[in-house]
Amino acid sequence: MSGVYVVAAGMTPFRQHPDTAVHELARQAVWAAITSSGIDPEAIELAYAGHAYQGQCFGQKALLKIGITGMPIVNCENACASGASAVWGVYNAIKAGQADIGLALGAEKLSGRGGGFTPMVADDLESIMGRVMPAVFAMMARKHMERYGTTLEQMASVAVKNRRGGVLNPYSAWTENITIEEVLAAPMIAEPLTRLSCCPVSDGAAAVILASERVVRRLTGKPVAIRAAVMASGRRNDVGMADDNSEMTIRAARQAYEIAGIGPDEIDVCELHDPFTIAELVHCEDLGFCAPGEAGPLALGGHFDRDGAVAVSPSGGLLARGHPLGATGVAQIAELFWQLRGEAGDRQVPDARAGLAHTVGGGVTGIEAGATSIHILTR
């Protein structure tokens, strides 16, 4: 089987960009990937563009600014997993021999939408009636606390660790560290989650260029291999994501580890879906980094720190890098690309050899969630 590689990455800072159009943010991210790698824009043979709310033919509008036109451009929406779905689409197109060089981009502009919670799946019955995302994750937290004794301090330590990563990350808007006490004392959003337990509203874009085995050595001397690209959707379920584990994530992760021939104990760096603090603990368990119920004490003890057993979200994650929905999954791949090449600056994970990216998207009544993705990369 021929491999698929990441050969370039670029992104904009994730913060509020009220005066910049989303297409321009996307252009900046793609252009950063192109200029940092020297890849000819004319050599890109297809593109997938992930977004949740940016309207029809968003990818074409962004790419025409660079003069990338004429080739297949597929726009894809999978809520918070839209960007990861774009990467998965390009991976599969290259794997199938449709192209040797493909572009995955993701972008979102959430500022100027009236503030408040991230917009819901618009026509979903229980979402209309108040099943907002903070409430879902608050109930995930309550279940995990009741079942395993996970504490507020353990959850708050996730926000503290990820903020440390965000402060070191030039693509994050955050500049100041926080303490567990500050997380616990912040205004309540949805019990037991305070404002500092939730990701901020941000805008931004990210892009990665993928290449086939056939051409990769012409493009870079330091390729990063995609060893597994797995997507899954949620199975029928009447509590959605408000549970102490994610069956969908567990299922997709097992499949990805098997395809990659790499186990969870071999992952050095992980960017996972942490829109709220509790999600990082639950997903560390789902991804096999520890047993169910162990993530809380391990997090507080530094197990998932940058110099811990597995570095989780050294970028700051959704909590402290930001979460412009469609951009997030692509930004995770960009972060792993830089980490595995040793180019992550102050937030570099020492000697990172294998990385895993994980997203979850879409609150849909009747199934656990809309989508999950797992990508495993190695240097």
Next chain:
Amino acid sequence: MKRPVQENLFEEGPPPRLLGSRCRETGELFYPVQAMNPVTHREGTMEQVALPSTGVLLNFSRIARAAPGLPSPFAIGIIALDGGPTLTAQLTDWQDVELRTGMPVEMTLGCVRTEPDGTSLIGPQYRPAGGSRT
């Protein structure tokens, strides 16, 4: 102005009841009403039924800062209907009660959302029913 949050979601009663579907082949209850059985993948086996109006609270959260259109503050919970499906809905009359897992609840109808033009969307809400079961 007021209207149901979704057509064919509930009957007003009294007592108010949610509408669902029961499969004549398997007996399984579904909420809301289904066009076909998503478990057996068969069409034409479902009949519309009124669902039990009482249940047990499995999980809950009080939301301090509401999104536009929702009450502020409000509470939401996961409710296992007695002998029926499990669903997520707003709670009501919760302010003076210590909410807890396993608490019996009963259904009522109320405004679950206000449209930008002021229209009240009416839907199911659950209030503590007293006592405790597990």
